[in-house]
Amino acid sequence: ASLFAAVEMAPRDPILGLNEQFNADTNPAKVNLGVGVYYDDDGKLPLLKCVQAAEKQMVEAPKARGYLPIDGIAAYDKAVQGLVYGADSAILKAGRVATVQAVGGTGGLKVGADFLKRVNPAAKVLISDPSWENHRALFESAGFPVENYPYYDAAKRGVNFDGMLTALNGAAQGTIVVLHACCHNPTGYDITPAQWKQVVDVVKARGLVPFLDMAYQGFGEGIAEDGAVIQQFVDAGLDFFVSTSFSKSFSLYGERVGALSVACASKEEADRVLSQLKRVIRTNYSNPPTHGAQVVATVLTTPALRQMWEDELAGMRVRIKEMRVALQAKLQAAGVKQDMSFITQQKGMFSYSGLNKDQMQRLRDEFGIYGVDSGRICVAALNSKNIDAVVSAIAKVS
Numbered sequence: 001a002s003l004f005a006a007v008e009m010a011p012r013d014p015i016l017g018l019n020e021q022f023n024a025d026t027n028p029a030k031v032n033l034g035v036g037v038y039y040d041d042d043g044k045l046p047l048l049k050c051v052q053a054a055e056k057q058m059v060e061a062p063k064a065r066g067y068l069p070i071d072g073i074a075a076y077d078k079a080v081q082g083l084v085y086g087a088d089s090a091i092l093k094a095g096r097v098a099t100v101q102a103v104g105g106t107g108g109l110k111v112g113a114d115f116l117k118r119v120n121p122a123a124k125v126l127i128s129d130p131s132w133e134n135h136r137a138l139f140e141s142a143g144f145p146v147e148n149y150p151y152y153d154a155a156k157r158g159v160n161f162d163g164m165l166t167a168l169n170g171a172a173q174g175t176i177v178v179l180h181a182c183c184h185n186p187t188g189y190d191i192t193p194a195q196w197k198q199v200v201d202v203v204k205a206r207g208l209v210p211f212l213d214m215a216y217q218g219f220g221e222g223i224a225e226d227g228a229v230i231q232q233f234v235d236a237g238l239d240f241f242v243s244t245s246f247s248k249s250f251s252l253y254g255e256r257v258g259a260l261s262v263a264c265a266s267k268e269e270a271d272r273v274l275s276q277l278k279r280v281i282r283t284n285y286s287n288p289p290t291h292g293a294q295v296v297a298t299v300l301t302t303p304a305l306r307q308m309w310e311d312e313l314a315g316m317r318v319r320i321k322e323m324r325v326a327l328q329a330k331l332q333a334a335g336v337k338q339d340m341s342f343i344t345q346q347k348g349m350f351s352y353s354g355l356n357k358d359q360m361q362r363l364r365d366e367f368g369i370y371g372v373d374s375g376r377i378c379v380a381a382l383n384s385k386n387i388d389a390v391v392s393a394i395a396k397v398s
């Protein structure tokens with residue numbers, strides 16, 4: 001028999017399956033709200049002006065493409081640290097953070113997970129219920145058992161914060177807790193700063209290991225505002241992990257630009273941690289790619305381009321918020337009776353719409369409106385042209 005005779009077909013990625021179904025749909029009015037991507041008001045994936053300007057500079061002063069250091073472009077890592085901890089923060093001045101360039105936010109999570117398996121092999125991992133669908137698989141593939149902590153409360157249309165806190169309180173010392181720093185994917189529900197404080201207190205009291213996934217910094221309330229939660233962990237004197245993704249905030253999905261930062265107790269400890277992160281990278285893919293990180297480093301370190309980026313990111317954030325306001329108002333105007341104010345309270349690209357599987361199915365079959373069966377829709381794929389069709393379809397299945 002062939003070596004692969006007994007290899008089973010892996011389950012299909014549910015969202016990719018949805019995309020295939022969408023592409024095959026001949027309905028001219030079809031709308032894809034299943035994606036996890038920001039589209040502009042013309043329904044197009046943006047190519048940011050700051051990115052184009054940085055690439056122009058790079059083309060005009062072409063550089064040979066040697067290997068990067070294992071931890072990536074130094075100026076890039078430094079710029080990432082500035083975004084995450086604040087450029088003037090004491091923790092950076094003290095040299096207490098180890099940062100490596102990573103292959104997207106996913107790469108940052110995986111490098112962190114592989115490193116944690118070496119330092120904390122017997123730990124369990126807790127992720128939110130629900131969470132980004134790759135969290136579980138990623139930590140399981142690093143060798144950890146993964147369980148959920150309560151997060152979404154469907155009846156309340158909000159966060160089951162008591163449930164979350166109880167679960168964290170019951171976790172064994174050393175448990176790795178994956179937290180969405182802002183713009184929770186898939187629900188859109190974030191916890192408040194006061195609730196973060198309680199999470200930090202429990203994490204500290206129980207000796208848990210926080211791993212903050214920051215894939216949407218700047219999509220909630222602003223770059224500094226969304227990053228403020230990091231300071232709470234710093235102030236508590238915790239060792240913690242932060243994965244960064246620029247896929248969305250720079251619209252550089254295919255360039256795979258991300259990072260992992262680990263806050264340590266001292267510079268000397270950060271140096272040792274960095275040496276181990278490099279070992280993980282070296283044995284996985286040796287060193288990271290050049291282009292995307294060079295673009296991001298150029299933008300973040302050139303004042304005019306940096307301003308351009310902050311404006312363009314604000315533009316994306318504001319457009320999403322406008323879509324939330326319009327969606328809520330139009331649903332109410334279309335006669336949907338229940339309280340829809342949760343739509344404008346949620347943050348980031350996604351909304352748990354509260355629609356059930358049957359309703360999501362009807363949206364697809366009868367109206368060509370594609371969202372995830374969980375009820376998740378991508379608000380960042382709504383625009384002034386498709387929103388009325390989406391609203392009238394939702395009103396009909398509600």
Ligand code: PMP
Nearest residue numbers: 036104105106132185215245247
């Ligand atoms: N974490 C979360 C919560 C995400 O939503 C995503 C991307 N959808 C990622 C991580 C991964 O980001 P990247 O595409 O940069 O690997």
